Amino acid sequence: MIVLQLEYFLLLAAALFCIGIYGLITSRNAVRVLMSIELLLNAVNLNLMAFSNFLDADVKGQVFSVFVITIAAAEAAVGLAIVLAIYRNRDTIDMEQFNLLKW
Amino acid sequence: MTLAEGTQLVSFGVLTLTTIVAALGVVLLENIVYSAFLLGGVFISIAGMYLLLNADFVAAAQILVYVGAVNVLILFAIMLVNKREPLAPLKNAWVRQGLTALVCLGLFALLGTVAITTSWNVLPEAPVVGDTALRLGEHFFSDFLLPFELASVLLLIAMIGAIVLARREFIPDARTGDGDPNLIFRLPERPRDPVAPEPLEPISK
Numbered sequence: 411m412i413v414l415q416l417e418y419f420l421l422l423a424a425a426l427f428c429i430g431i432y433g434l435i436t437s438r439n440a441v442r443v444l445m446s447i448e449l450l451l452n453a454v455n456l457n458l459m460a461f462s463n464f465l466d467a468d469v470k471g472q473v474f475s476v477f478v479i480t481i482a483a484a485e486a487a488v489g490l491a492i493v494l495a496i497y498r499n500r501d502t503i504d505m506e507q508f509n510l511l512k513w
Numbered sequence: 514m515t516l517a518e519g520t521q522l523v524s525f526g527v528l529t530l531t532t533i534v535a536a537l538g539v540v541l542l543e544n545i546v547y548s549a550f551l552l553g554g555v556f557i558s559i560a561g562m563y564l565l566l567n568a569d570f571v572a573a574a575q576i577l578v579y580v581g582a583v584n585v586l587i588l589f590a591i592m593l594v595n596k597r598e599p600l601a602p603l604k605n606a607w608v609r610q611g612l613t614a615l616v617c618l619g620l621f622a623l624l625g626t627v628a629i630t631t632s633w634n635v636l637p638e639a640p641v642v643g644d645t646a647l648r649l650g651e652h653f654f655s656d657f658l659l660p661f662e663l664a665s666v667l668l669l670i671a672m673i674g675a676i677v678l679a680r681r682e683f684i685p686d687a688r689t690g691d692g693d694p695n696l697i698f699r700l701p702e703r704p705r706d707p708v709a710p711e712p713l714e715p716i717s718k
Contacts (some may be wrong), residue, residue, distance in 0.1 A: 413518035414525055416635055417628050422529050422562075424537055424624035426555075430619040433540035435613045438600050441590050445539055445552050448583060452559050455575075463566040464635050466540065472571050473657055476649065479571075479578050480664045482673030486583045490590040491678035493614045497594045504600050 419460035427453035434438045440493045440503045442487065525565060532558040545591055553584045570646040 431451030437443050455475045462471020497503055514522075542548050556579040563572035603609070614659040641646060653661045 413514065413522055414685060418525065418529075419562070419566070419624055420628035422532065424628060425533060427624070428621040429533070429536045429540055431620065432613055432617045436610050437540070439545055441587060441594065442540075442545055442548060444590075445548060445587060448552065448579070448587075449536055449555065451540065452555065452579075456559060456562060456628055459566045459568055459571065461562055463568070465633065467636060467642075469568075469642055469645055469652065472568050472645065472649060473652045474572060475568075475571055477660060477664055480668065481572055483578050483582055486586055487675040488671050488678065490586055491675040492601055493590060494593060494679045497596075501596075502598060503594050504539050504598070506601070506603065 416460055416464040419456060423453045423456040423460070426456065438505050439497065440505055440508075441490075443505065444489050444493065448482065448486065448490070451478060451485075454478065521565060524561065528558045528561045528565070532562070546588075549584065549587050552587065553580050556580045556584065567642060568645060570649055690712055 427450055430446045430453060433449065434443055437446060455478050458471045458475045458478070462469060462475075480499035493503070496508060500507055532555055533556065535551040537587060538551040539548045539555065542551070560572045560575040560580075563569075563575060
């Protein structure tokens with residue numbers, strides 16, 4: 411008998427994803443937006459690992475999550491560099507002030 | 514319920530609690546430094562979840578990459594853009610937040626319903642994988658070889674891109690030829706309030 415069900419992990423990942431979406435939309439600090447993106451990536455990774463453990467006899471889900479971790483590290487580096495560049499340009503980190511491309 | 518199953522259940526409950534509370538803290542707290550440290554808590558809790566899911570190598574990678582690299586990078590970014598500015602209040606800010614919370618709750622309800630009502634084709638018992646690092650290495654160098662190499666190229670591209678983007682355009686070495694010796698180079702991202710109590714003296718030879 412498996413005491414931990416697949417649905418527990420899926421529900422936790424869904425909750426983490428929704429918290430990340432909320433932070434992504436409502437944050438006004440640019441660095442906090444990047445942190446919310448990390449939350450989203452972690453939620454997706456948790457889904458992949460749960461499916462890999464419960465549905466697949468192999469470790470392919472773990473391979474995918476290693477790739478996601480790699481891409482997330484690259485994304486964090488480039489994203490923070492972009493935030494630094496925007497901060498130098500506009501002298502603020504308020505997301506509402508980044509309206510150069512607004513019509 | 515045996516002792517091992519009880520331990521798993523209790524660990525899952527504790528890890529779930531810390532994950533959700535820390536994630537809410539990341540999103541909702543005012544001070545962004547607290548948010549960054551709570552993000553590290555979220556990463557560590559997720560690594561514990563990976564251990565519960567029989568993935569020891571990925572749990573170690575999660576600790577190393579996320580807590581060791583990404584979180585430290587975020588802390589450095591917070592230090593580099595340490596501008597405490599009063600954000601101008603938006604009109605109808607509560608409408609936006611309420612609407613977003615509503616959409617997020619609806620999304621959670623949708624995802625939860627899908628996760629519960631779908632009849633997953635779960636394996637009868639947990640597969641015995643053995644050494645996960647060994648199996649992962651076999652996958653990386655046989656059927657996932659091309660994505661593996663592409664990931665390394667992408668990391669190189671991201672590194673060069675981050676350096677190019679974050680590089681200062683103001684290079685001090687280009688001006689030290691025959692300028693006046695009293696010239697002080699001020700970094701563009703220096704905070705407004707000086708950290709030292711009195712301003713710095715000009716350099717005199």
